[in-house]
Amino acid sequence: MLTSFDLLLIGLSLVIFGAGLLKLKAAWSQGRPARRPGDLKGLVLYLLGQREILENRVAGLAHLALFWGVCFYLALAILAQFGPVIPPGLARLVSLISDLLGVALLAGLIFFALRRLGDREAAAPRGVLLPVAVLLIVVLSGFWAEGARLNLAPEGASWHAPAGWFFALLSPASPLFMQIMVRIHFFAVLLLLALVPFTFLRHLVTSSLNVYYRRQEPAGVIEPVDWQQPVIGADQRRDFNWKQLLDAEACVSCGRCEQSCPANISGKPLSPRKVMRALHENLRGGGGMEQSVSQDELWACTTCMACLEKCPVFVEPLDKLVDMRRYQVLDRGRLPSEAREMMRDLELYADTYGRGPAHREDWALGLEVPHISNLPGEAEVLLWVGCSGAFHPQYQQVARSMAHILNAAGVNFGILGKEEACCGDAARRLGDEERFETLAKKNIAALDKYGVKTLVCLCPHCYNTLRNEYPALGGHYQILSAVEFALRLIAKKRIYPKYPLAGRLTIHDPCYLGRGNGIYQPLRDLVGSLPGASLVELEQSRENGFCCGGGGGRMWLHEKLGENINNLRAAQVAHSGVQTVATACPFCLTMLEDGINSLETERPAKVRDLIEIVAMSLGRAH
Amino acid sequence: MRIVVCLKQIAHTYARSGRDPDSNYLEPEDKVLRINPCDEFALALALEAKEYLPGGAEVSLLTLGPILAQIELVRCLALGADWLFQVDAQGYLDPWQKSSLLARSVQKIEADLVLCGRESLDSANGQTGALLAHHLNMPFVSGVRKIDFGTEGPFAVVRRAAGRGTRQVLRCPLPAVFSVEAGNTIPAPPSYDQKRNLGSPPIQKLVLDAAGVAPRYVQEAQYPPRPRVKPLTPPDNCLDSYGRVSELLSGSSMEKKGRMLTGDPETQVEGIITFLQESGVLEPEKEGELDG
Numbered sequence: 059m060l061t062s063f064d065l066l067l068i069g070l071s072l073v074i075f076g077a078g079l080l081k082l083k084a085a086w087s088q089g090r091p092a093r094r095p096g097d098l099k100g101l102v103l104y105l106l107g108q109r110e111i112l113e114n115r116v117a118g119l120a121h122l123a124l125f126w127g128v129c130f131y132l133a134l135a136i137l138a139q140f141g142p143v144i145p146p147g148l149a150r151l152v153s154l155i156s157d158l159l160g161v162a163l164l165a166g167l168i169f170f171a172l173r174r175l176g177d178r179e180a181a182a183p184r185g186v187l188l189p190v191a192v193l194l195i196v197v198l199s200g201f202w203a204e205g206a207r208l209n210l211a212p213e214g215a216s217w218h219a220p221a222g223w224f225f226a227l228l229s230p231a232s233p234l235f236m237q238i239m240v241r242i243h244f245f246a247v248l249l250l251l252a253l254v255p256f257t258f259l260r261h262l263v264t265s266s267l268n269v270y271y272r273r274q275e276p277a278g279v280i281e282p283v284d285w286q287q288p289v290i291g292a293d294q295r296r297d298f299n300w301k302q303l304l305d306a307e308a309c310v311s312c313g314r315c316e317q318s319c320p321a322n323i324s325g326k327p328l329s330p331r332k333v334m335r336a337l338h339e340n341l342r343g344g345g346g347m348e349q350s351v352s353q354d355e356l357w358a359c360t361t362c363m364a365c366l367e368k369c370p371v372f373v374e375p376l377d378k379l380v381d382m383r384r385y386q387v388l389d390r391g392r393l394p395s396e397a398r399e400m401m402r403d404l405e406l407y408a409d410t411y412g413r414g415p416a417h418r419e420d421w422a423l424g425l426e427v428p429h430i431s432n433l434p435g436e437a438e439v440l441l442w443v444g445c446s447g448a449f450h451p452q453y454q455q456v457a458r459s460m461a462h463i464l465n466a467a468g469v470n471f472g473i474l475g476k477e478e479a480c481c482g483d484a485a486r487r488l489g490d491e492e493r494f495e496t497l498a499k500k501n502i503a504a505l506d507k508y509g510v511k512t513l514v515c516l517c518p519h520c521y522n523t524l525r526n527e528y529p530a531l532g533g534h535y536q537i538l539s540a541v542e543f544a545l546r547l548i549a550k551k552r553i554y555p556k557y558p559l560a561g562r563l564t565i566h567d568p569c570y571l572g573r574g575n576g577i578y579q580p581l582r583d584l585v586g587s588l589p590g591a592s593l594v595e596l597e598q599s600r601e602n603g604f605c606c607g608g609g610g611g612r613m614w615l616h617e618k619l620g621e622n623i624n625n626l627r628a629a630q631v632a633h634s635g636v637q638t639v640a641t642a643c644p645f646c647l648t649m650l651e652d653g654i655n656s657l658e659t660e661r662p663a664k665v666r667d668l669i670e671i672v673a674m675s676l677g678r679a680h
Numbered sequence: 681m682r683i684v685v686c687l688k689q690i691a692h693t694y695a696r697s698g699r700d701p702d703s704n705y706l707e708p709e710d711k712v713l714r715i716n717p718c719d720e721f722a723l724a725l726a727l728e729a730k731e732y733l734p735g736g737a738e739v740s741l742l743t744l745g746p747i748l749a750q751i752e753l754v755r756c757l758a759l760g761a762d763w764l765f766q767v768d769a770q771g772y773l774d775p776w777q778k779s780s781l782l783a784r785s786v787q788k789i790e791a792d793l794v795l796c797g798r799e800s801l802d803s804a805n806g807q808t809g810a811l812l813a814h815h816l817n818m819p820f821v822s823g824v825r826k827i828d829f830g831t832e833g834p835f836a837v838v839r840r841a842a843g844r845g846t847r848q849v850l851r852c853p854l855p856a857v858f859s860v861e862a863g864n865t866i867p868a869p870p871s872y873d874q875k876r877n878l879g880s881p882p883i884q885k886l887v888l889d890a891a892g893v894a895p896r897y898v899q900e901a902q903y904p905p906r907p908r909v910k911p912l913t914p915p916d917n918c919l920d921s922y923g924r925v926s927e928l929l930s931g932s933s934m935e936k937k938g939r940m941l942t943g944d945p946e947t948q949v950e951g952i953i954t955f956l957q958e959s960g961v962l963e964p965e966k967e968g969e970l971d972g
């Protein structure tokens with residue numbers, strides 16, 4: 059029975075627990091406001107299955123054992139307070155389950171303790187060993203108490219307590235010993251409770267909350283800047299919003315983001331885990347992020363979203379990096395010198411190539427590509443060409459291929475021509491939100507002027523920006539990617555690909571179609587609908603796809619540190635032994651081609667856009 | 681120290697995408713309003729001086745004629761310039777008149793250093809700086825890339841591009857006029873805060889009497905650029921034949937201007953004749969001559 063001293067102790071540990079939680083909450087509440095609806099169903103399903111955590115098999119299973127073990131004992135302890143009468147059969151079953159779960163829990167604990175003791179990395183999670191040790195004491199003292207009880211009990215050990223039987227062998231048949239173990243068990247549990255907010259165990263609360271408040275929109279969306287704030291972008295902890303600070307509290311430093319970050323893998327100093335760690339320390343200590351995250355780290359991110367995809371607790375290192383870039387550019391006026399020319403071109407000419415609107419229709423010279431205002435009847439779609447489609451010599455071919463496909467299918471389509479401006483993706487991801495908004499508003503005005511409803515985008519970056527980011531500025535359209543639209547044309551039998559593809563082909567998933575918007579299957583379906591297709595998947599594909607290195611404005615920055623990301627990807631392609639790499643993005647096309655050429659292999663794989671491949675299969679390529 | 685930076689606003693024509701010979705094949709979107717690029721580099725040098733000079737510097741922008749590129753001028757102010765002076769002037773002025781007007785403005789501002797771009801993107805005279813120095817009776821250095829200021833005495837140590845990669849370091853007493861060469865790195869853009877703090881830009885008008893100065897040289901004629909044949913790079917060998925041909929064919933509409941003639945052969949022939957007449961190859965036919 060509980061004495062009043064026990065009750066006092068329980069009360070005390072509850073108070074410490076509660077005060078600690080309030081302090082944690084105060085830490086992340088320093089942030090700016092943000093709107094995040096909670097997702098209770100998502101949280102419950104997440105906790106039950108722990109699928110995201112199980113992606114890493116061994117650690118995931120150990121985590122599952124800990125989670126279910128603790129939950130089970132907690133439920134048992136609470137139920138026991140009501141002194142329920144249970145039939146002996148059921149009691150034995152419960153005893154067996156609790157025994158086995160205890161063993162699993164012990165194994166999991168030993169795994170985590172060894173893992174923590176084993177690696178001494180600077181970025182490893184902190185405050186782990188203390189709670190693990192206390193939990194070990196809880197489990198061991200529990201088992202020993204059980205063992206002693208079995209020794210004292212008349213019927214002795216039996217099948218429904220195998221672990222108890224084992225511990226009975228190791229413990230004396232003394233009531234005093236049993237009492238001591240029970241007390242240790244009890245104190246250790248209270249200590250553990252009090253430790254939750256102050257050690258690694260805080261993730262029980264913060265990570266669960268983070269799962270509850272996880273992002274509901276696609277991963278590629280970046281939140282707009284609040285121009286009313288005194289500081290634009292983020293440097294100090296108060297410049298981040300509360301969800302971003304909660305992210306920092308929720309990060310368990312597992313390092314999965316870092317292991318899949320192309321910048322990190324290619325030897326650049328950036329590590330998304332380190333960024334989250336820096337923000338976490340900032341929450342406690344102060345000082346700006348500028349001091350803990352160097353310029354080389356900041357500008358190395360390709361915004362590939364691998365860190366978002368891999369994080370088991372839905373932490374998003376990417377939006378912190380973008381906000382920190384915004385701070386550099388908008389607040390400090392420090393745009394990297396290599397990107398200045400492109401940004402100036404955007405300012406003067408509204409395209410990333412600096413060729414100007416007068417040349418924006420040149421790619422369509424001699425083709426039947428009318429301006430949207432010159433269409434007979436209502437337009438079925440507007441073809442959004444993008445800067446690369448309009449100006450990049452190789453991607454112009456893709457734009458022409460798309461025009462050919464649309465004409466072959468008899469689609470009543472038009473383009474904005476000289477009125478189309480850059481979608482603003484590069485400007486936004488390089489931190490120049492002002493330029494992005496100017497361009498976006500210009501485009502929205504032009505699209506609304508012609509009452510455009512449906513757009514087909516060649517470039518995934520345009521696709522993501524128009525589809526996910528323009529609505530916040532008042533541009534609401536139905537946006538399709540060229541791949542989806544071509545697939546639809548084939549499915550509706552409006553075009554008939556007839557010429558077979560030669561050789562084996564693989565697909566490189568563009569980040570902004572795949573991880574950004576979940577478009578993986580349409581690329582495969584499109585290849586599947588072409589005659590003679592023999593598709594080989596790359597080792598890293600779909601969600602695990604490896605970035606080409608060109609996103610996030612990296613296309614315009616120099617790669618001075620470590621290896622070139624595109625060369626790493628090119629090596630993977632070469633390893634797969636295919637003749638063609640199909641992709642669906644102008645940056646991927648250029649980056650992969652450069653990478654493959656730099657390998658100087660004997661028969662380099664050809665990099666082609668899927669749209670070009672479809673046009674070739676139709677019988678004519680541009 | 682007072683530094684004056686002369687900024688030329690230009691309507692830079694980068695394309696001729698129109699179809700109408702009367703408008704010189706120009707469309708509204710064929711030009712961008714901007715500040716002469718070299719002048720932007722001059723401004724960057726002035727702002728650098730403002731930042732690093734122990735006593736700081738006051739940077740005044742000076743522009744001649746009507747305000748064309750307001751946004752760009754405001755951008756220059758946001759970068760950190762203190763004043764913007766506009767010299768009132770209308771119509772065509774030759775370099776002599778321009779420099780004389782500018783010189784008198786500089787005297788009004790009482791500048792210690794005058795910076796301008798080496799030459800302008802639209803007329804490429806490259807004279808304004810030199811003539812300005814002449815009017816002001818100041819030393820002149822052209823092609824300046826970097827300026828350092830002496831600690832004792834009013835002089836500057838400038839680094840200039842002396843052509844074909846040679847770099848020269850000169851010591852020059854102040855006040856002086858320097859014309860600045862475009863650098864390799866584009867100056868950093870203004871921060872949002874700088875723009876936000878600017879409020880409404882203060883433009884100060886300087887009204888000077890231009891009537892007294894006669895032009896020294898008069899333009900006799902000016903010809904628009906001839907459509908030039910674009911030097912073709914050999915097509916990419918990796919492409920298939922169709923790809924190679926279309927790569928050869930792809931050029932901007934500035935280089936190749938064509939008009940598709942439609943209709944039956946007769947109207948097409950008429951089209952060709954009209955075209956030849958319009959471009960002055962054929963004499964325009966006289967009324968009734970064919971019948972006679």
Ligand code: SF4
Nearest residue numbers: 319359360362363365
């Ligand atoms: S978005 Fe990609 S490059 Fe950037 S930190 Fe995350 S994983 Fe690394």
Ligand code: SF4
Nearest residue numbers: 309310312313315369
């Ligand atoms: S951000 Fe997520 S994936 Fe990265 S270390 Fe933290 S918890 Fe792990």
